[in-house]
Amino acid sequence: MKELYQPGQEIETSIVAVTNDTIFLDLSLKTEGILDKAEVTDDNGECKYKEGDKIKVYYLTTKHDVPYFTTKIAGKNADKDMLEKAFNSGIPVQGHVEKEIKGGFEVKLGNARAFCPFSQMGYKQKEEPAFYIGKTLSFKIQEFKNEGKNIIVSNRAVKESEHKEGLAQIASKFTVGTTVLGTVIDIKEKGALVDIGGFDAFLPISEISRSRVNKVSDKLEKGQEIKAVIINTDWDRERVSISTKELEANPWDTIENDFPAGTKFDGKIVRIADFGIFVNVAEGIDGLVHVSELNLEKGTNLKKKFNVGDTLSVIVKSVDAQSQRMSLTTSTSNEQDTEANAYMSNQKDDGDTYNPFAALLKK
Numbered sequence: 103m104k105e106l107y108q109p110g111q112e113i114e115t116s117i118v119a120v121t122n123d124t125i126f127l128d129l130s131l132k133t134e135g136i137l138d139k140a141e142v143t144d145d146n147g148e149c150k151y152k153e154g155d156k157i158k159v160y161y162l163t164t165k166h167d168v169p170y171f172t173t174k175i176a177g178k179n180a181d182k183d184m185l186e187k188a189f190n191s192g193i194p195v196q197g198h199v200e201k202e203i204k205g206g207f208e209v210k211l212g213n214a215r216a217f218c219p220f221s222q223m224g225y226k227q228k229e230e231p232a233f234y235i236g237k238t239l240s241f242k243i244q245e246f247k248n249e250g251k252n253i254i255v256s257n258r259a260v261k262e263s264e265h266k267e268g269l270a271q272i273a274s275k276f277t278v279g280t281t282v283l284g285t286v287i288d289i290k291e292k293g294a295l296v297d298i299g300g301f302d303a304f305l306p307i308s309e310i311s312r313s314r315v316n317k318v319s320d321k322l323e324k325g326q327e328i329k330a331v332i333i334n335t336d337w338d339r340e341r342v343s344i345s346t347k348e349l350e351a352n353p354w355d356t357i358e359n360d361f362p363a364g365t366k367f368d369g370k371i372v373r374i375a376d377f378g379i380f381v382n383v384a385e386g387i388d389g390l391v392h393v394s395e396l397n398l399e400k401g402t403n404l405k406k407k408f409n410v411g412d413t414l415s416v417i418v419k420s421v422d423a424q425s426q427r428m429s430l431t432t433s434t435s436n437e438q439d440t441e442a443n444a445y446m447s448n449q450k451d452d453g454d455t456y457n458p459f460a461a462l463l464k465k
Contacts (some may be wrong), residue, residue: 106131107161107169109184110191114158117151125151127159127171135159135169142173158267160193174240174260175351180212182250189246194260197241202231209241209255216241216253225261273302273337282344286326294322294343296330305330309345312353312386314372353386354423360384365418374405379427381430382412389428396432 106129107113118126118134125142127135137159142150151157159171174194175184176370188195197209197216206219218241222236241255242263273404276282276298284296284303305328310321322328330344361367361383369381369389378392391414393404408414419429 109163110187110193111161112158112191112193113161113171114156117153117155118179120149120151120153121431125149125157127157128170133168135171135172137173160191182214185211185214185243185250185253186246191245192242194240194242194263195255196238197255198238199234201235207231207234210452211241211255214250214253216243216255216257219259222256222258225258225265229327230261260346269337269340273335276303276332276342277334278332278335280332281349282330282332284328284330284344286322286324286328288316289322289324291318292343292431294318296328298330298342298344301342302334303330303342303344305344305346309333309343309347312347312350314382314388350386352446353384354426357387357428358421358423361418361421361428363418363420366415368413368415370450371408371412371414373409376404379404379408379414381416383418383428383430387426389416389418389430391430391432395419395430 103365110261115135116128118128120126120139123139125139127137129135137157139149142157144150157173159173160175162172164170170276172193174196175188175197179190180195180197185195187193195211197211197218199218200208200210200215202208206217207223209218213445219465220231222244223231239257241257242259243253244256244259245252245254247253255447282298282303284298286294286305287297287302288295293304293309296303296305305322307315307318310318311339315321328346329349330346331348332342333345333348334343335341347364369383372382372388373380376393378390380388380390383389396402396404398404398407415433416430417433419431421428
């Protein structure tokens with residue numbers, strides 16, 4: 103078969119099939135390309151790809167009319183010609199970290215020796231130099247001089263590239279509006295960190311529930327499994343925000359029917375501000391009694407007059423479900439109304455017991 107690719111040429115293709123030790127690649131030819139499955143298997147023996155996935159590979163050679171590809175050049179293939187092609191094409195190469203030397207590490211690439219600076223070993227999680235000695239890792243050749251006598255390599259460049267590719271796959275999976283399952287891994291003051299399948303997302307305290315949440319630990323605990331919706335993504339900063347509140351029924355959808363203007367009820371004071379008092383109307387809904395509705399002297403300190411947790415009798419003045427606002431005004435309590443009604447029903451308006459004040463009230 104005539105070679106359709108140049109050694110070291112990069113292509114992006116789809117995976118046709120995955121077997122025990124081989125990955126077959128779609129080349130739009132009569133035959134598929136071959137990739138050693140071990141190259142894309144993690145430390146736990148799990149293959150990073152599945153049938154139908156896209157993958158970037160580099161052409162190696164053709165044997166018996168079958169094209170062979172690689173994701174990196176292994177040590178056994180790393181002669182100087184192949185290393186130079188790897189340098190020119192940006193193909194990762196496998197190298198064995200021999201020892202620590204001044205300023206970095208000595209790395210063996212096939213029969214050649216290369217230098218990896220300390221700054222180019224590892225990526226986000228840095229380890230002590232001794233950690234890398236004796237390990238076989240992937241590198242990109244940054245410099246290739248004097249016919250391979252002077253080679254500088256970088257493990258960091260490979261890690262960064264792998265991280266970007268992995269992030270791109272995650273970004274395609276976790277889009278805004280997607281419902282995800284996750285596990286709480288840490289509790290913070292302003293929210294919780296949640297593992298949503300290999301990526302840490304943030305659940306703000308304001309997105310935990312439609313009802314008021316004073317402390318994250320009141321609602322969540324480490325190890326708890328939750329269902330949430332992705333509400334924001336910032337892949338440049340690698341941040342994802344999620345919400346469990348979005349999966350709860352919105353009480354504002356029915357509030358105008360449940361609490362129409364004129365509805366009277368006793369509610370708990372949940373917050374006191376300079377401009378008024380917030381009273382809990384229903385789960386997830388607080389209404390405002392503006393200071394002008396409290397019949398108090400101007401300048402009265404509301405926090406000295408009222409207490410969070412106290413019961414206040416109110417009447418619904420108006421409801422704006424779209425803006426999620428409810429205006430309230432104060433009222434006599436239900437108990438006072440009951441006592442007044444009982445008193446009025448016992449009054450007689452004729453004869454010697456006629457009470458003009460009671461008669462007026464009854465009218």
